Amino acid sequence: xxxxxxxxxxxxxxxxxxxxxxxxxxxxxxxxxxxxxxxxxxxxxxxxxxxxxxxxxxxxxxxxxxxxxxxxxxxxxxxxxxxxxxxxxxxxxxxxxxxxxxxxxxxxxxxxxxxxxxxxxxxxxxxxxxxxxxxxxxxxxxxxxxxxxxxxxxxxxxxxxxxxxxxxxxxxxxxxxxxxxxxxxxxxxxxxxxx
Numbered sequence: 498x499x500x501x502x503x504x505x506x507x508x509x510x511x512x513x514x515x516x517x518x519x520x521x522x523x524x525x526x527x528x529x530x531x532x533x534x535x536x537x538x539x540x541x542x543x544x545x546x547x548x549x550x551x552x553x554x555x556x557x558x559x560x561x562x563x564x565x566x567x568x569x570x571x572x573x574x575x576x577x578x579x580x581x582x583x584x585x586x587x588x589x590x591x592x593x594x595x596x597x598x599x600x601x602x603x604x605x606x607x608x609x610x611x612x613x614x615x616x617x618x619x620x621x622x623x624x625x626x627x628x629x630x631x632x633x634x635x636x637x638x639x640x641x642x643x644x645x646x647x648x649x650x651x652x653x654x655x656x657x658x659x660x661x662x663x664x665x666x667x668x669x670x671x672x673x674x675x676x677x678x679x680x681x682x683x684x685x686x687x688x689x690x691x692x
Contacts, residue, residue, distance in 0.1 A: 522582050522626055534556060560584065565579075568639060580593040603643040629653065636657070663680035675689070676688065
């Protein structure tokens with residue numbers, strides 16, 4: 498009887514102390530059909546808490562960009578998002594922090610603070626890496642610190658409308674993100690799921 502009790506306690510402790518669900522997706526970034534970088538997206542779910550971490554590393558000729566996005570949710574509501582981009586070029590680096598404060602969100606972009614009067618952000622761009630955004634018509638950009646329109650194009654394709662008229666197209670196969678077409682200053686970049 499004691500052995501059964503110890504086994505049950507051990508199994509319960511293992512389930513409670515470890516994430517109940519984790520998912521990691523990796524992507525290759527291509528420009529003109531040449532690999533120029535990688536994206537690793539990880540999502541951990543533990544009870545009512547969810548975290549998303551996205552790490553991007555891109556190198557095109559002498560230009561190098563590293564970016565990280567970290568999102569934390571409680572009961573499917575964003576509580577904290579932090580986005581950093583480092584390029585090594587003066588003026589190109591960016592730090593955006595979004596924090597839930599009561600019935601609004603405080604957003605600080607490179608030291609400049611603004612407030613969005615919404616009490617819940619339930620979907621961010623980072624979520625696009627893990628699930629098809631069915632029935633979602635806007636998503637919050639952790640990098641820009643603002644909501645962006647999201648439109649279904651049918652056939653598992655969605656258009657994310659960016660400022661200045663740019664668009665990214667997210668393509669899903671059976672609910673899994675398989676490709677993103679990105680409008681970029683260097684031309685069109687393609688992000689393809691590799692694992």
